[in-house]
Amino acid sequence: MTAHARAHPHPPVPITPEVDFVRIRFAGDSGDGIQLTGTRFAETSAQFGNDFATFPDYPAEIRAPAGTTYGVSAYSINIGKTEILTSGDQPDVLVALNPAALKINLPDLRRGGTVLVDSDSFTAKNLAKAGYETSPLEDDTLAQFTTIAIGISSMTKASVAHLGIGAKDALRCKNMWTLGLVLWMFGRGRQSVIKWLNAKFKDKPEIAKANIAALQAGNAFGETAEMATELRRFSIPPAPVESGVYRTATGADTLAWGLYAGSRLAGLKLVLGSYPITPASTLLHILSRMGDLGVTTFQAEDEIAAVCSAIGASYAGALGLTTSSGPGIALKTEAIGLAISAELPLVIVNVQRGGPSTGLPTKTEQADLLQAVFGRNGDAPVVVIAASSANDCFDCGIEAVRLATQFMTPVILLTDGYIANAAEPWRIPDMSEDRYAPFPVKFRTDPEGYHPFLRDPETLARSWAVPGTPGLEHRIGGLEKDYHSGNVSYDRDNHQRMTNARVGKILGIANHIPEQTVDFGEDEGPLAILGWGSTYGAIRIAVRRSITGDLPVSHVHLRHIWPLPRNLERVLSRFERIIVPELNTGQLTTLLRSQYPKIRLEPMNKVNGQPFHVSEIEAAIIKALEG
Amino acid sequence: MTAHARAHPHPPVPITPEVDFVRIRFAGDSGDGIQLTGTRFAETSAQFGNDFATFPDYPAEIRAPAGTTYGVSAYSINIGKTEILTSGDQPDVLVALNPAALKINLPDLRRGGTVLVDSDSFTAKNLAKAGYETSPLEDDTLAQFTTIAIGISSMTKASVAHLGIGAKDALRCKNMWTLGLVLWMFGRGRQSVIKWLNAKFKDKPEIAKANIAALQAGNAFGETAEMATELRRFSIPPAPVESGVYRTATGADTLAWGLYAGSRLAGLKLVLGSYPITPASTLLHILSRMGDLGVTTFQAEDEIAAVCSAIGASYAGALGLTTSSGPGIALKTEAIGLAISAELPLVIVNVQRGGPSTGLPTKTEQADLLQAVFGRNGDAPVVVIAASSANDCFDCGIEAVRLATQFMTPVILLTDGYIANAAEPWRIPDMSEDRYAPFPVKFRTDPEGYHPFLRDPETLARSWAVPGTPGLEHRIGGLEKDYHSGNVSYDRDNHQRMTNARVGKILGIANHIPEQTVDFGEDEGPLAILGWGSTYGAIRIAVRRSITGDLPVSHVHLRHIWPLPRNLERVLSRFERIIVPELNTGQLTTLLRSQYPKIRLEPMNKVNGQPFHVSEIEAAIIKALEG
Amino acid sequence: MNVSTPQVKLTAKDYASDQEVRWCPGCGDYAILKAMQKTLADLQAKRENTVFVSGIGCSSRFPYYMSSYGFHTIHGRAPAIATGVKLANPELDVWIATGDGDGMSIGGNHMLHVLRRNVNVQILLFNNEIYGLTKGQYSPTSRPGTRSPSTPGGSLDSPVNPCTFALGSGGRFVARTTDKLMKHMPVIFERALAHQGASFVEILQNCIIYNDAVFENLTEKDQAPDTTIMVEHGKPLVFGSDGDKGIRIKPGTLVPEVVTVGQDGVTEADLLVHNEKDATLAHMLTTFAPPAFPLALGVLYCDPTESFEERIHGHGRVADVPDVNLADRAAIKADMDKIFLRPGTWEVK
Amino acid sequence: MNVSTPQVKLTAKDYASDQEVRWCPGCGDYAILKAMQKTLADLQAKRENTVFVSGIGCSSRFPYYMSSYGFHTIHGRAPAIATGVKLANPELDVWIATGDGDGMSIGGNHMLHVLRRNVNVQILLFNNEIYGLTKGQYSPTSRPGTRSPSTPGGSLDSPVNPCTFALGSGGRFVARTTDKLMKHMPVIFERALAHQGASFVEILQNCIIYNDAVFENLTEKDQAPDTTIMVEHGKPLVFGSDGDKGIRIKPGTLVPEVVTVGQDGVTEADLLVHNEKDATLAHMLTTFAPPAFPLALGVLYCDPTESFEERIHGHGRVADVPDVNLADRAAIKADMDKIFLRPGTWEVK
Ligand SMILES: Cc1ncc(C[n+]2csc(CCOP(=O)(O)OP(=O)(O)O)c2C)c(N)n1
Ligand SMILES: Cc1ncc(C[n+]2csc(CCOP(=O)(O)OP(=O)(O)O)c2C)c(N)n1
Numbered sequence A, B: 001m002t003a004h005a006r007a008h009p010h011p012p013v014p015i016t017p018e019v020d021f022v023r024i025r026f027a028g029d030s031g032d033g034i035q036l037t038g039t040r041f042a043e044t045s046a047q048f049g050n051d052f053a054t055f056p057d058y059p060a061e062i063r064a065p066a067g068t069t070y071g072v073s074a075y076s077i078n079i080g081k082t083e084i085l086t087s088g089d090q091p092d093v094l095v096a097l098n099p100a101a102l103k104i105n106l107p108d109l110r111r112g113g114t115v116l117v118d119s120d121s122f123t124a125k126n127l128a129k130a131g132y133e134t135s136p137l138e139d140d141t142l143a144q145f146t147t148i149a150i151g152i153s154s155m156t157k158a159s160v161a162h163l164g165i166g167a168k169d170a171l172r173c174k175n176m177w178t179l180g181l182v183l184w185m186f187g188r189g190r191q192s193v194i195k196w197l198n199a200k201f202k203d204k205p206e207i208a209k210a211n212i213a214a215l216q217a218g219n220a221f222g223e224t225a226e227m228a229t230e231l232r233r234f235s236i237p238p239a240p241v242e243s244g245v246y247r248t249a250t251g252a253d254t255l256a257w258g259l260y261a262g263s264r265l266a267g268l269k270l271v272l273g274s275y276p277i278t279p280a281s282t283l284l285h286i287l288s289r290m291g292d293l294g295v296t297t298f299q300a301e302d303e304i305a306a307v308c309s310a311i312g313a314s315y316a317g318a319l320g321l322t323t324s325s326g327p328g329i330a331l332k333t334e335a336i337g338l339a340i341s342a343e344l345p346l347v348i349v350n351v352q353r354g355g356p357s358t359g360l361p362t363k364t365e366q367a368d369l370l371q372a373v374f375g376r377n378g379d380a381p382v383v384v385i386a387a388s389s390a391n392d393c394f395d396c397g398i399e400a401v402r403l404a405t406q407f408m409t410p411v412i413l414l415t416d417g418y419i420a421n422a423a424e425p426w427r428i429p430d431m432s433e434d435r436y437a438p439f440p441v442k443f444r445t446d447p448e449g450y451h452p453f454l455r456d457p458e459t460l461a462r463s464w465a466v467p468g469t470p471g472l473e474h475r476i477g478g479l480e481k482d483y484h485s486g487n488v489s490y491d492r493d494n495h496q497r498m499t500n501a502r503v504g505k506i507l508g509i510a511n512h513i514p515e516q517t518v519d520f521g522e523d524e525g526p527l528a529i530l531g532w533g534s535t536y537g538a539i540r541i542a543v544r545r546s547i548t549g550d551l552p553v554s555h556v557h558l559r560h561i562w563p564l565p566r567n568l569e570r571v572l573s574r575f576e577r578i579i580v581p582e583l584n585t586g587q588l589t590t591l592l593r594s595q596y597p598k599i600r601l602e603p604m605n606k607v608n609g610q611p612f613h614v615s616e617i618e619a620a621i622i623k624a625l626e627g
Numbered sequence C, D: 001m002n003v004s005t006p007q008v009k010l011t012a013k014d015y016a017s018d019q020e021v022r023w024c025p026g027c028g029d030y031a032i033l034k035a036m037q038k039t040l041a042d043l044q045a046k047r048e049n050t051v052f053v054s055g056i057g058c059s060s061r062f063p064y065y066m067s068s069y070g071f072h073t074i075h076g077r078a079p080a081i082a083t084g085v086k087l088a089n090p091e092l093d094v095w096i097a098t099g100d101g102d103g104m105s106i107g108g109n110h111m112l113h114v115l116r117r118n119v120n121v122q123i124l125l126f127n128n129e130i131y132g133l134t135k136g137q138y139s140p141t142s143r144p145g146t147r148s149p150s151t152p153g154g155s156l157d158s159p160v161n162p163c164t165f166a167l168g169s170g171g172r173f174v175a176r177t178t179d180k181l182m183k184h185m186p187v188i189f190e191r192a193l194a195h196q197g198a199s200f201v202e203i204l205q206n207c208i209i210y211n212d213a214v215f216e217n218l219t220e221k222d223q224a225p226d227t228t229i230m231v232e233h234g235k236p237l238v239f240g241s242d243g244d245k246g247i248r249i250k251p252g253t254l255v256p257e258v259v260t261v262g263q264d265g266v267t268e269a270d271l272l273v274h275n276e277k278d279a280t281l282a283h284m285l286t287t288f289a290p291p292a293f294p295l296a297l298g299v300l301y302c303d304p305t306e307s308f309e310e311r312i313h314g315h316g317r318v319a320d321v322p323d324v325n326l327a328d329r330a331a332i333k334a335d336m337d338k339i340f341l342r343p344g345t346w347e348v349k
């Protein structure tokens, strides 16, 4: 969690599982309502006052055949009385609603952890589908864990029998029965879930009733069943959070809101041109529901039309925004070049996913960094920034709009599937604070001495005159333009001068962004962990834990990828060793080496579709400081 | 000229203008037939035995209004008795057929050089269009030059008057009159031009006659006019070239032929999917005329369809080729990712032009290097090679096919507008030499143990089984694939393994390409000039001249951009200073720094749409060795 | 068409791959898959010469489930990739599986051009009027007012009619069927394969998860007879549960109307007779939709002309490739010299 | 439509920019430019509210020569960029200048969708049946057999008919004219501007350099009367140098035929009467071509419906933007709190 979300800059760091924090993973068939169960549990924990982080992990198929391993959906949540920034490396509790869910998720469970299964689902057919030859409930598969096998399906059916609903609908309440039991295990109330169920099914009261009955029954089971004491073992008090109004939010939520806030602070209409693609579509969905606030969303025929419509909107005086993921961003490449050449503001969000090509659409990765910085024809510089968490997305959204409008440039904002989907508690910002001071755009209206490529001497931004303004009629385009008149120019020296101006304008932005700071730890020392994007949480917890253990390590995290903060080389030069964990094959390392040949960087790479574990980074710290 | 074109590895280097070499530039209106005149002069010089290099420079507009400065077309040619690799920094002779041509080209003329103008064209109207207030023939504009003003238009008309053709057609022979005179100035015969005219106008004998009459008249004018001795001053004997059969060829010619030769050596049908774009269209045109040799060319609806059709062709067992320039390559980005993921052979030629965006379509630049290496979503490595001259294009074409087919990978081959258009004399290679040994593709046909992602342990290339092969039916695509079965896989460790395999396969190619050598000069010393692509000629001449002047400098030139030659760091580490001239803002420097942080590189950049001058590089050498 | 009478007769099952089918239970795609496997078995199509090329979408998973060759490519580009396949090897039977998003949204341009060029491929457009794979956004074929995650207030744009578009793009074979017509689909697929040139088949397909029942009125047994019309070449345009409704042109106009045979003096002779080669009629038929008209199913248009491949190869434009896979050095040298030694060479001794 | 009666009357020259026009001497584009400048002067269009958006090609240089706002964008994308312009500011008059390559080859998909969505723009397709700017390659509208640098043996693919395509894509205004009709062009341009929604205008344009005279038979004074027909709403389809030829439908069919009034008992009453709202007739008209039929010029189809912008704004889907250019802090805070404080918050004291 960034400092912003909690005014308390550094709440305690989680050290001991089941004391400081508990990690629970709900898993089941994609049809079992797992994502919903997880979200409700998160919400309840939030309202109780825990800090938490979540990680939804759903299959690529819309709805794979029931019972198969590739149809398993999971939702991990880590709740704590400390700062919680990741969903946790290894769950302490695994809820598995069928054999396939057990099969897939058991390898992650902490040794000694708790497994809660629906024994009713362990039929021969389901076992076969999951690839179990004998039932894991009967062999020694679960020997190292505490296993609680309950006939959840039958209990659920029994719990709603009095309502006379169909068998299918009855069984659909299984997740609520389970949630009821889990809430009891954690000593949490059911009110907020009940309220939510009533709201969600307000048109189908009988379904609401059934779900509530199941929830209550699961809870009652905890209270009364024999294994009670064994079960009720998790008592995580609230985290010491700063006062304020909170809500849970995913990175998609906060980013959409941040981009909208940015457009308002700039005084511009927000026009989103987008084409659906996993995991970026949620941004389109959220902004589509903000028409009442003046947001225009346009589902274009493809990504090229999406970015082009955003460019057209910017040309006409709105803030053009386009959102996509890797393959879609690739398609936008040519048009981004036009925005660079025409020097129009444009915000391009890339919610990264596993690549190359279609790759792993539902898995997270950070492998589009070099594409963002270098991936265009010609010398075509843009601004690149990266958000480090769901919380950070809000501020990054505003920052992207600020840079795009003040410097008349496209800005690429990188997030990823992990940030977009993970939910965190989020302290609602007070927009009247000074950090949210407006930065209104001033359109050019004075015809005196006007030409379209007239530059502000300070920012090198060209003036922005929009169609509809009398006397400023002009023509722009993607051909090279004269530095002095803005007309098409094939002149040699002019091309050199314009190229320099474009490159110089972007590099000059380094003077208008914050200097790099050390996120946690000393400003110098034997070791720094340097990260960018969604590795933030894992690095921060690992570094803070290590420091608690008296290890001399610091955490540096980049938001501004291009241009780089002007003091970055200095900051990095104060550390003897620098480890760079990335969810790619070493892209930030490549970029930084090209800029700071003197800084020695040690890449630490992982490309398996999963975020870093805190323990992986901790291990790297220990190894580095031992070695 | 690369060593290959002339078996003599290092013919004498040109030092003294007008003794070793002469640079002449023809300039006039786009309607004046300038490109044609230049080409004919080049051809004649070639047949005489000179070495030479050319540089056509035509306007972006198809046919701009006559007499305007932006309608000026020029053709530079450098002929010598020595090794000639560039069209020459400053012309010694400027032929200007109208005031606009003089206006645009005069600043380049060597002080003391010769200007030959058509005085008939210096009318008030034309002077005004060119922006001259007084006639440069009458003021002191030409004071520092030898000026020869001849009424070329009227002389031309007179020379064809007896043929009774129309005034317009008569005037069109102006360029041949001029060429006749120039040929006389250089003591060259007219036979090859006459032969060419007869062939070209075989259906319009009266036009052929008129052109020949004009050519003869221009020549006779030289013989008889009073200024004769003043004019005839250029005597450049033949260059000492290796024996063999020669022809003139542009980079577009040799590249098309090389790619075709490559496909034949691989034993594959060549299928080009392309979409016209300057300056890459010529490749499409040349290959379109090779249907009789089995080449299939397909003008697709856009660049995406172009690359996709090439991918489809490769999938079906042909060699898929696609050709474009920067903006078109940008559009192909997503599909190249598919070819990477599906591990299919594919050759992508990028004939670079001035950017960003539409930029300067007819000007040359080298600014797509980082796009080639890094410009895709995901960790998506490809092979990148760059041709250094028209001559080198042939071998690079073959090399691209070899790497694509032997490693089942897309290969990006970079050339640029300069190479594509410049003509050089070219020694026709003997395809029975060992260096052109076939490398036939072996399609998989054995069903035993087959799966589509089975890899060759040595190259890591997957096996290639084409539709039509019984028993090998299989499915591939852009989703991540299982390392062992090739089926779609969302498994974590598998993604890591496949990512490593893809990256490792490409990096491993470093073991299958030649080690880096020093092109000219010592293997170690105080200074190296490191280049890539079309800067070859200028660097080589500058380095060789400097060495003649006892300056300790060497020339290293890269063909393999990715992976880099495995000994490159070692080669570079032997020099104290390394200057990297590039027609961009420093892209190779950026790439090499990211790979060899210990090597200190000094970028030398120019982005004005023009190739480097030998003198610019010479000056940099002198400055570096003085400093 | 790669059809033969092999030693062992292949059954529909032999055209299924070993991959588990991963569509949602109840998805209309299953029926289409089954119909295709049946079609190929009926024809005893050679698996090794059959290729399925697709883009991205639920429907584009189709190739994985066929035991032929298959290429699951990128979103919208299947027609372009299929064209390349045919350029390299015109002998292959190439089927394109695409969705309304894949084929009509991002891939609309390639659709236009593959039709116009008349490349000899079969295009199956799985039209579920929604983006299935990306979880339910509206598509260019969604009806106005469709509520979806990207159009929470209902979609605003007029949909494209795929068959009208295919005709407007110069398509020479345009047909329509539905995922409920298990007997009709194979007939249409066979016709598509038999047609030399690009065949366009729109299949109304139910997405049970994101757009369930949009075609209900057209596919349910009790309603279909009155809301759809099955056209057949040479037969009058008759429909209705009692088989007494028909289409005629209002005399003296180009305007069609629904009439009842036996009423107001209308006889069967007054009805329009379906003519597969009549482009105007085809255009009209593609636009028919309830409530005013019945939706037209069957082969709406089929007017063959030379295919793109026939033009390329038939005209000798592209020579056969010499020595593929042999790389005979002498032949290579001879061919290269043909290029090199064109006029304009000179010799240095 | 941004038309007004200003203080000072603007002349055609006032709509020309200060940039020198750089087309080849004799290019048909000059006439189109002149016709446009005349049209805007006739209408006294507001220059500041007029925007020309183009792609890449000779024709796409058009915006540079108009004194209005102009955006010369990238190849094929003008419709998408224009859509964005209209989303940001529906009040602007947006014209799209595009070529047969720009609009029908690379840009075909955007063309389909801008038409289908009915965005209120005017699309001018400069159809010279060739790629001018890139030096003469054939285009998707080139006639079969066109010899060009990329088709030295003659092109093989069947061309697309832009007007048929526009109709097939759901266009509601489709017209055709030529660069030789200096009086007709302004009439069509005015109609296009007046039409609410996407207007598609194909202009046959002569490329004197790479495709000279392909339209000669349609535009030369002595041939045009017999090779073209000028359609007008409500008027019979009559043409011919003697004004006695006409089009009728073969009775009882949908098949058109050319007849001569006064021969074989044909009277003017037998002729088809042009009806701009008849899509079937429009489809038929777009396909007319010599020698069998005269090429149809004029407004072939015009059947207005709500434009995309009207739907977006008229239905209150998108609220007006509060405080554009003002960034009133209190208003921003209030609006942001509307988002933030939706149910689900909790307070920590
Ligand atoms: C370049 C690109 N853009 C977007 C996507 C995301 N995407 C995948 S399938 C799809 C649409 C699917 O709709 P449709 O073609 O109708 O297929 P269906 O799932 O309905 O069968 C989209 C938008 C993608 N994979 N690639
Ligand atoms: C992405 C991209 N691809 C290709 C080109 C090259 N190009 C420029 S204009 C053009 C076609 C022009 O034809 P058309 O649209 O008919 O215009 P015309 O010049 O005939 O008016 C092409 C292929 C380009 N500029 N950008």
Ligand code: SF4
Binding pocket: A062, A063, C022, C023, C024, C026, C027, C028, C029, C058, C059, C128, C132, C133, C206, C207, C208, C209, C210
């Ligand atoms: S989402 Fe719809 S189209 Fe996709 S598999 Fe499921 S039911 Fe079929």
Ligand code: SF4
Binding pocket: B062, B063, D022, D023, D024, D026, D027, D028, D029, D058, D059, D128, D132, D133, D206, D207, D208, D209, D210
């Ligand atoms: S090339 Fe053709 S279309 Fe282009 S400007 Fe010249 S004449 Fe006009």
Ligand SMILES: [Mg+2]
Binding pocket: C057, C099, C100, C101, C126, C127, C128, C129, C130, C131, C132, C139
């Ligand atoms: Mg669909």
Ligand SMILES: [Mg+2]
Binding pocket: D057, D099, D100, D101, D126, D127, D128, D129, D130, D131, D132, D139
């Ligand atoms: Mg054209």
